[in-house]
Amino acid sequence: MEFPVTDLSPAAFVDRHIGARRDADIKHMLNAVGYDSVDALASAAVPESIKQDKPLSLGTALTEAETLATLRGLASKNKLRVQMIGQGYYDTITPPVIRRNIVEDPAWYTAYTPYQPEISQGRLEALLNFQTAVADLTGLPIANASLLDQATAVAEAVLLMRRANKNKDAANGRTVLDADLFPQSLSIVKGRAKALGFEVEVADLSKGLPEGPINGIVIQQPGASGLVTDATALIAEAKDRGALVTVAADLLALTLIKSPGEQGADIAVGSAQRFGVPLFYGGPHAAFMSVHKGLERQLPGRLVGVSKDDTGMPAYRLALQTREQHIRREKATSNICTAQALLAIVASMYAVYHGPEGLKAIAQRTHSHARSLATALAGAGVELAHRSFFDTVTAKVPGRAAAIVEKAEKQGVNLRFVDADTVGISCDEATTAEHVAIVAGVFGAGAAGDGVDTHAGTGTGEGFELETAMLRSSQYLTHPVFHSYRSETQMLRYLRRLSDRDLALDRTMIPLGSCTMKLNATVEMESMTWPEFAGIHPFAPDAQTAGWRELISELETDLATITGYDQVSIQPNAGSQGEFAGLLAIRGYHASRGEGQRDICLIPASAHGTNAASAVLAGMKVVVVATASDGTIDHDDLNAKIEQHRENLAAIMITYPSTHGVYDADVRQVCDAVHEAGGQVYIDGANMNALVGLAQPGKFGGDVSHLNLHKTFCIPHGGGGPGVGPVAARAHLAPFMPGDATQWTGEEGQTAIPVSASRFGSAGVLPISWAYVKLMGGEGLTEATKSALLAANYIAKRLDSSFPVLYTGEGGLVAHECILDLRDLTAKTGVTAEDVAKRLIDYGFHAPTLAFPVAGTLMVEPTESEDLGEIDRFIDAMVSIRAEIDQVGTGEFELADSPLRRAPHTAAAVVSTEWDRPYTREQAAFPGKTHHQDKYFAPVGRIDGAGGDRNLICACPPLEAFEEAEAALAH
Numbered sequence: 001m002e003f004p005v006t007d008l009s010p011a012a013f014v015d016r017h018i019g020a021r022r023d024a025d026i027k028h029m030l031n032a033v034g035y036d037s038v039d040a041l042a043s044a045a046v047p048e049s050i051k052q053d054k055p056l057s058l059g060t061a062l063t064e065a066e067t068l069a070t071l072r073g074l075a076s077k078n079k080l081r082v083q084m085i086g087q088g089y090y091d092t093i094t095p096p097v098i099r100r101n102i103v104e105d106p107a108w109y110t111a112y113t114p115y116q117p118e119i120s121q122g123r124l125e126a127l128l129n130f131q132t133a134v135a136d137l138t139g140l141p142i143a144n145a146s147l148l149d150q151a152t153a154v155a156e157a158v159l160l161m162r163r164a165n166k167n168k169d170a171a172n173g174r175t176v177l178d179a180d181l182f183p184q185s186l187s188i189v190k191g192r193a194k195a196l197g198f199e200v201e202v203a204d205l206s207k208g209l210p211e212g213p214i215n216g217i218v219i220q221q222p223g224a225s226g227l228v229t230d231a232t233a234l235i236a237e238a239k240d241r242g243a244l245v246t247v248a249a250d251l252l253a254l255t256l257i258k259s260p261g262e263q264g265a266d267i268a269v270g271s272a273q274r275f276g277v278p279l280f281y282g283g284p285h286a287a288f289m290s291v292h293k294g295l296e297r298q299l300p301g302r303l304v305g306v307s308k309d310d311t312g313m314p315a316y317r318l319a320l321q322t323r324e325q326h327i328r329r330e331k332a333t334s335n336i337c338t339a340q341a342l343l344a345i346v347a348s349m350y351a352v353y354h355g356p357e358g359l360k361a362i363a364q365r366t367h368s369h370a371r372s373l374a375t376a377l378a379g380a381g382v383e384l385a386h387r388s389f390f391d392t393v394t395a396k397v398p399g400r401a402a403a404i405v406e407k408a409e410k411q412g413v414n415l416r417f418v419d420a421d422t423v424g425i426s427c428d429e430a431t432t433a434e435h436v437a438i439v440a441g442v443f444g445a446g447a448a449g450d451g452v453d454t455h456a457g458t459g460t461g462e463g464f465e466l467e468t469a470m471l472r473s474s475q476y477l478t479h480p481v482f483h484s485y486r487s488e489t490q491m492l493r494y495l496r497r498l499s500d501r502d503l504a505l506d507r508t509m510i511p512l513g514s515c516t517m518k519l520n521a522t523v524e525m526e527s528m529t530w531p532e533f534a535g536i537h538p539f540a541p542d543a544q545t546a547g548w549r550e551l552i553s554e555l556e557t558d559l560a561t562i563t564g565y566d567q568v569s570i571q572p573n574a575g576s577q578g579e580f581a582g583l584l585a586i587r588g589y590h591a592s593r594g595e596g597q598r599d600i601c602l603i604p605a606s607a608h609g610t611n612a613a614s615a616v617l618a619g620m621k622v623v624v625v626a627t628a629s630d631g632t633i634d635h636d637d638l639n640a641k642i643e644q645h646r647e648n649l650a651a652i653m654i655t656y657p658s659t660h661g662v663y664d665a666d667v668r669q670v671c672d673a674v675h676e677a678g679g680q681v682y683i684d685g686a687n688m689n690a691l692v693g694l695a696q697p698g699k700f701g702g703d704v705s706h707l708n709l710h711k712t713f714c715i716p717h718g719g720g721g722p723g724v725g726p727v728a729a730r731a732h733l734a735p736f737m738p739g740d741a742t743q744w745t746g747e748e749g750q751t752a753i754p755v756s757a758s759r760f761g762s763a764g765v766l767p768i769s770w771a772y773v774k775l776m777g778g779e780g781l782t783e784a785t786k787s788a789l790l791a792a793n794y795i796a797k798r799l800d801s802s803f804p805v806l807y808t809g810e811g812g813l814v815a816h817e818c819i820l821d822l823r824d825l826t827a828k829t830g831v832t833a834e835d836v837a838k839r840l841i842d843y844g845f846h847a848p849t850l851a852f853p854v855a856g857t858l859m860v861e862p863t864e865s866e867d868l869g870e871i872d873r874f875i876d877a878m879v880s881i882r883a884e885i886d887q888v889g890t891g892e893f894e895l896a897d898s899p900l901r902r903a904p905h906t907a908a909a910v911v912s913t914e915w916d917r918p919y920t921r922e923q924a925a926f927p928g929k930t931h932h933q934d935k936y937f938a939p940v941g942r943i944d945g946a947g948g949d950r951n952l953i954c955a956c957p958p959l960e961a962f963e964e965a966e967a968a969l970a971h
Helices: 013-017 023-033 038-045 064-076 096-103 121-138 150-164 183-196 232-240 325-331 341-379 401-410 433-442 488-500 522-529 546-563 575-592 609-617 635-644 667-676 731-736 763-799 823-829 833-842 868-889 921-925 945-950 959-970
Strands: 174-178 200-203 214-221 244-250 267-271 287-291 304-308 314-318 392-396 416-419 422-426 567-569 600-604 621-625 649-655 680-685 704-707 727-729 818-821 857-860
Touching: 013 763, 023 038, 023 763, 023 868, 038 763, 064 522, 064 546, 064 763, 096 341, 096 488, 096 522, 121 244, 121 287, 121 304, 121 314, 121 341, 121 488, 150 174, 150 183, 150 214, 150 244, 150 267, 150 287, 174 183, 183 200, 183 214, 183 575, 183 609, 214 232, 232 244, 304 945, 325 609, 341 392, 341 422, 341 433, 341 488, 401 416, 401 422, 401 433, 522 763, 546 567, 546 704, 546 727, 546 763, 567 731, 575 609, 575 649, 575 680, 575 704, 575 727, 575 731, 600 609, 600 635, 609 621, 609 649, 621 635, 635 667, 649 667, 667 680, 727 731, 763 818, 763 857, 763 868, 823 868, 833 857, 833 868
Parallel strands: 174 200, 174 214, 214 244, 244 267, 600 621, 600 649, 649 680, 680 704
Antiparallel strands: 267 287, 304 314, 392 422, 416 422, 567 727, 704 727, 818 857
């Protein structure tokens, strides 16, 4: 049989990334929108005044094979070493079952933040496991579901202490930082203090507390030098003087040493990185914070709690959401939005897989290697800084530190250069007796001991032991979840069971406005876990990281080209941190010109809530600018506010396209007005997916912007993080871009304030965005933007008769998202936007963004990655739901007993013996065109969020709670 000759060249990646690529599909969508071509649509939608004057110049797009080959070449330029630098970053062994079935599984990494809890029960349980492990190990009852990194977590703790301290004498006192904190933590806190104008003192707390009023103290345990010592008396003294106390702790060490809670601390913070999360050249890593009771409502970040569904079954959800930035804005307790959920899930499952005995064994082995090394060094006459330590040995070698570090590096081991006279050596899970022998030899010492002392940390043995007062006697990880999944078979099934409870992008379109849930292509993800990328310490010598730095430099250059700015820093490890960095740059710029009084930040009423929170953290005062009836900025109010604050105007923060999903035609006018008054323009890049290749904020009036790589540039959301929020700026702001936390001290003349612990932030996920840009090229990126516009306008046109689109721009068009207005329907029928969101679950969809930026609405963003079939499936579902709303409106259903208010419908509800609802089981479970064989059932019914907040439970509930609920339902 002969086959016809055809072009067998592989499809370009752009054809894989963009969902609606067939000519017939594009024509169908254009007909609905009323345009002859995608170019004509884009030309009509984007205001003439901001259009890009030339195509993006990013080189020829690479194929998938070429991209992977180039990444292999970059990875090969990185030099793998045994990492014993420590300083908060340690080598660890990620169990393959966790790596393959979480980090590399799209069911986990493509999931969104669990704001819709009924379709997020799997990841919420995993995050609850994380909170429970942290709370148990730190000895404090309430832990959050992760923070960004350890240094910023310390800063968050300092801010929490400053707002929570009600002692009149101490409330306005200075914050005292232990001199033995990691240097990057000291720098980050000093940077926050400089922005907010409060006093910080670094003190050697081994010599006692300094005199004078103290708001709070921060202790590192174990210290950067490795020292482990009982802080109970110091903590008691601090509290007697009215101070609050934070302990920066190490979770692995806490399996052996007394917890911060048992020593009297109010707050514990740290990093969960060594619980199975690779080094990743500095991140992403899940930090943590736990607090004593009474501080839970001031806890930054997200908090998973336990409530009940409409049948009384225990169910998980995010608790205390009134703390979120979109509600509290300038009164928010933190500007954190994206955290590190995926990495917290990895850490939680590491704890589940190993259990308390396994974790303790890893800690004992780590500690034993450190003791063996200390014994060998001391036997050779090397002076050691401390005799009580967990994993880090600090050696005093006058004048020889550089030579020793260099010698070790030549033998394949990285040590920490502390100063000319001091070397730090940190052991970890991956340390072997051979590694210890190599290091001992570098110091001229012979090996000590006959291997690992499995009783290390129990007070037995000779020489270097933990203080008896610091040995842990309390239990931890007693919940059955930490004792039930030890075999790989059990673990595999547990992970699959949890992921099956959730709706992620691998199952369905996630049409979230403002959040851009687009394809995270496998080829983009593939290199993330390669050892040559994942196994590099953030403080490794530059000579070992040439590949990493070349990749980062190329990405920064490409992002500058895309945005039209002069310089980009990828250090901020979340969009909110990018906002903060940009505002710090603006403040630094004004101060350098003798205009430090400029501290007023204008923010439109419609802006993302993190804008206002970030401005406050940067030491600015927020002034809100009104929104006009058409969704644009009210120019009369803007001009009045500019005149009122002209001498003190620092900046305006605007989102473009607007938070309403529209290309406002007046953006240049707004920028010019602020510039004329001496202010700077911050353009929030959250909606950059509607600009790439069509318009550049750095060219149409912006001085600085942040981008969301976890939106526009394909880093997956991971159930609520990781994220990366690069900051891009024009040349005059370049001196004020983020600096290196290991080098910044806050001295006069240092302008580049760091915002993240490591120089390149969450570098580990940057290959994803690098690959996306290389695979698409300038032309492909531009096509993606146009396709996103087409998809959003197609949905807007198709649904306008059922759910009116609230705001449109020129030609009646939207940008990459649209707001569906349900307020009139709610007024007539009582059916709310939340009812529609819950009913969409029965159709197998994640809901659009609920009640933001306008209460009573749904904001829809299809992205360019969805094909016409999936978009039409969503439209059909929404039209079907509108028909159900009409059934309520005509009285066919009472609202309380309608399929809308009773949604989502679980499998248990549908198959129950009794069915007394006025609609059929078929309508409940298989509405519209839902396919029976592909049906997703929510694992729980509608959850009572308010009830859960009134009875806050934020640790794993006992299994009896589920058994009792099931028994009650059976009767």
